[in-house]
Amino acid sequence: MEERRIHRNRLVTKDGHCNIEYGHVRYSNRFAYLLDLWTTILELRWSFVMFLFTASFLFSWFIFSLTWYWIAYSNGDLWWQYPSADHNPCVINVYGLTTAFLYSLTTQMTIGYSIRVITPLCPDAITLLVIQTIIGTIIKSFWCGIIISKFSLPKKRAKTINFSETAVISPKDGALCLQVRVANLRKTLMVGSNIYGKLLRTTITPEGETIIMDQIKIDFLVDAGKDNLFFACPLTLYHVIDKTSPFYEMAVDTLQQQEFELVVFLDATDESTNFFCQVRTSYIPREIMWGYDFFPIITRSKDGTYCVDFSEFARVVPVLTPHCAYCSNSP
Template identity: 25%
Template structure:
């Protein structure tokens, strides 16, 4: 039995360029190796609503123009259509595609009936697909979680601690909320190999039964912390980036929602603390003033 080996393509592999600025990674030219046009379903779910509506209108007009052209090739095949009127054929296509059928114009030849049959089938499938896409976009759960603009490193119980704040802007309950914090930085292994390494940052409290108002996350910088012994300069030199991921069950829609944020060395303030947002009223109750949510104060 003989086997034929396919020749390997000599085409130069496509590259993905990564721009690093203040520890923040930005992928440039991602379309060079992947195009959303190869995955139209994902494209229609990711683009903004304005782009989605624009593409739907563009497709709708294009398909009706195509069938109007097909009707014109059949000559005088549509009853009550003005001779040579492309506009009448276009609007007849609109009526057929949407199954409106006013009755003023109708096919009168076998050729026209065949085109009408094809267009009616495409119209049914198109409505089903567009309805499914619109429902998928409307039903996709989202979280409205705000993160403080900066993170601070301040003493807590005698230990330097990384802190940042989050708040649930919807004021509903996010049940069984979990927070994960990762530190990413450039490192050189013992073999001299460059690597972008991920480290888990341990939090004093990484979950809560209900995330309603605010959440102050704290990571103690002790001997076990990847941040131990690091300075603002070393964070910048190693392109350190701190990534936060929150997930939980939205009580309103009973679906899992996610939120993500990152801090670069420029967004980490040393020897600073957050301004307190919890206050007491004269009658002994408490309230939260979100006006100071992002404010910090230096520590002497």
């Protein structure tokens, strides 16, 4: 029950999804989803996408089969109309609804069995053939684009970038720092990386207004800076807890009593696909460990190769740490 309550209190889940529901959306706003049909379909689950994929083809085949049936009926080609032996049909071997459906399918999918062939005697049939060919090409192109785009969504690439399950607070270069570890599981580099954070908490303004989701910017650094990181191996990001930090007034015995959520963002571009993606995760007070540091996971072998041991990615070790940030700065 406690785990469920914590999950509901998160705005951003550990895997980066936003835990938010939209209520009382006006009907006119819902109609906007249909106007942006491409994005709407891309955001659907694969099961719904495949259902719509199949349904669109079946529907178009059936609608055109009814039209072919009507043309055959108008020309007296149907079997129950008893055409004469020297009768010239619009489409050879289309004499019922089933054969009309089969001809519609083979025409739109360009299968070309040559069993059912259009004749040059019916202008309406020739016009319908052109229309169905164009519409069939549009449908196939649309779904080809949808499936390729869905396979290559940047959020799939984001799943191969991992944040540590916990954050730690420990000294670094003489200052108390909040640290987070992040790793790229692929050898393909992420270029133009930018890392930052947002502290979400409820605040009350001097005017008495309650801001439920007040956002405070949290700067994260690595030893080389904070922009355009060289993301070839796991990085430890750190936020210096100085007098401008919202963590400055917190201490080891008061941290768990706080109510806030730290959301960490990584914006980067994959060098192989040139797709921009954003990876995010969040930490609540119980996931921040005071007085711990991350265990080193990068070693160098005898042949000069750098090795990363991901089995120790989440491991932390206790270190000597001041009880509060202002304690470490006091004389």
